[in-house]
Amino acid sequence: MVNATPSYAATSTSTPIAQRPPLNGHRFSGDGVARTKILLLGLRRAGKTSIQQVLFNNLPPKQTFYLETTMRIVKHTFDTVIPLEIWDCPGNITVETLNAPLSQFSTMIFVIDIRDLYNQPISKLVEFIVAAYQDNPNMSLEVFVHKAEKLQEDDKIENFRQIHERVSDRLLDISPEYEQVQLNFHLTSVYDHSLHEAFSKVLHKLIDSLPYLEDLLNVFCANSQSPKAFLFDTTSRLYIATDASPVDSATYNLCCDYLQMLNSFGTLYKSATGNARKQLPATPPPSASSSLSPIPPNASSSSDPSTPTATTPPPNVTTHRPSRDLFYPSASTSLHPSTPGTTLTYHLITPQLALLALLPTSVYEGRRGLIEFNVVFFREGVQEICEVEKEARCGG
Numbered sequence: 356m357v358n359a360t361p362s363y364a365a366t367s368t369s370t371p372i373a374q375r376p377p378l379n380g381h382r383f384s385g386d387g388v389a390r391t392k393i394l395l396l397g398l399r400r401a402g403k404t405s406i407q408q409v410l411f412n413n414l415p416p417k418q419t420f421y422l423e424t425t426m427r428i429v430k431h432t433f434d435t436v437i438p439l440e441i442w443d444c445p446g447n448i449t450v451e452t453l454n455a456p457l458s459q460f461s462t463m464i465f466v467i468d469i470r471d472l473y474n475q476p477i478s479k480l481v482e483f484i485v486a487a488y489q490d491n492p493n494m495s496l497e498v499f500v501h502k503a504e505k506l507q508e509d510d511k512i513e514n515f516r517q518i519h520e521r522v523s524d525r526l527l528d529i530s531p532e533y534e535q536v537q538l539n540f541h542l543t544s545v546y547d548h549s550l551h552e553a554f555s556k557v558l559h560k561l562i563d564s565l566p567y568l569e570d571l572l573n574v575f576c577a578n579s580q581s582p583k584a585f586l587f588d589t590t591s592r593l594y595i596a597t598d599a600s601p602v603d604s605a606t607y608n609l610c611c612d613y614l615q616m617l618n619s620f621g622t623l624y625k626s627a628t629g630n631a632r633k634q635l636p637a638t639p640p641p642s643a644s645s646s647l648s649p650i651p652p653n654a655s656s657s658s659d660p661s662t663p664t665a666t667t668p669p670p671n672v673t674t675h676r677p678s679r680d681l682f683y684p685s686a687s688t689s690l691h692p693s694t695p696g697t698t699l700t701y702h703l704i705t706p707q708l709a710l711l712a713l714l715p716t717s718v719y720e721g722r723r724g725l726i727e728f729n730v731v732f733f734r735e736g737v738q739e740i741c742e743v744e745k746e747a748r749c750g751g
């Protein structure tokens with residue numbers, strides 16, 4: 356236990372989280388992994404493939420212009436805290452031609468172009484909602500009102516409202532029982548962070564271990580005086596979990612941009628970091644922290660876990676972990692140089708996940724060892740959750 360003032364202490368005091376989360380009816384796919392399935396629907400040119408490619412294949416938004424029309428269902432897999440299978444469907448698909456029971460999907464995302472206020476997309480959405488409600492009432496129903504950046508603020512809100520209203524009216528016309536259907540509407544665009552934020556919220560409903568991850572983030576924030584912390588998937592830049600304080604879009608955007616910058620920076624050092632980088636894609640080099648924010652002379656660097664420092668956790672914590680051999684870069688940048696100042700920190704947690712946290716600069720500089728210590732225990736907790744999740748998904 357670290358000697359610290361009550362306002363910031365060691366994360367090691369957190370509750371153990373090694374409980375097996377329930378598998379929420381996910382189906383095993385071809386690779387023997389129980390993947391959570393997401394259905395991506397919408398009319399032709401609504402933006403379905405663009406959404407999938409921008410989020411999970413790092414396609415620059417402008418290049419979505421060159422995507423070809425989807426002629427048949429394409430299943431994309433993506434591994435993060437939970438393994439996903441995203442079905443990108445052609446625009447003319449119907450409940451019948453889907454050729455798969457809706458009961459096997461955890462989420463349906465219906466994409467509507469925000470300028471498309473006509474009958475056709477609404478009818479199609481309503482058709483799928485009705486079928487989903489009959490076959491799988493637990494399915495999350497999400498509507499992405501997409502290409503939102505194309506409209507001015509007032510028109511954007513008005514079209515969003517009209518689409519929402521028309522869908523609700525049509526459902527009520529069919530039967531009053533559809534009043535109970537829980538529909539979640541999001542304004543999205545590939546040209547800003549709204550898509551990432553919306554998809555992150557969709558993902559949160561699918562992660563059984565979310566409360567444990569949030570718990571760890573809350574403990575980390577309380578013990579490190581952090582006003583906000585996110586656990587991000589590094590490649591997709593979706594946030595997997597955050598602490599209990601409200602998410603403000605500006606902070607989220609800032610973290611997203613910083614992560615994007617580190618991702619592009621990391622590839623420049625691919626050959627220099629050798630084997631370690633093979634295991635940890637899309638991460639900054641070990642020198643990133645010093646190049647972005649000077650490390651105080653007495654501070655430890657988390658980029659070399661083998662260096663004994665005041666922040667090295669007790670041997671019983673690290674020796675039994677396979678992750679001991681991995682390499683965990685960290686980075687930081689000063690957001691407000693003036694006093695008291697805020698620092699944004701990045702710590703890699705698993706090969707796919709990174710902790711991004713806001714810290715008062717005085718805490719970051721003055722109590723750096725304690726922050727690093729807390730990160731080590733946070734990492735232990737997250738890795739444990741990921742292992743339990745992986746074991747459950749692989750039928751182990």
Ligand SMILES: Nc1nc2c(ncn2[C@@H]2O[C@H](COP(=O)(O)OP(=O)(O)OP(=O)(O)O)[C@@H](O)[C@H]2O)c(=O)[nH]1
Nearest residue numbers: 400401402403404405419420424425446502544545
């Ligand atoms: N302005 C704007 N255009 C977008 C956005 N997302 C996608 N697009 C454009 O919309 C067009 C259609 O995108 P796709 O991703 O091919 O649409 P789709 O729904 O997969 O289309 P189909 O394969 O025909 O079913 C492309 O020209 C994209 O560049 C967005 O957020 N804003």
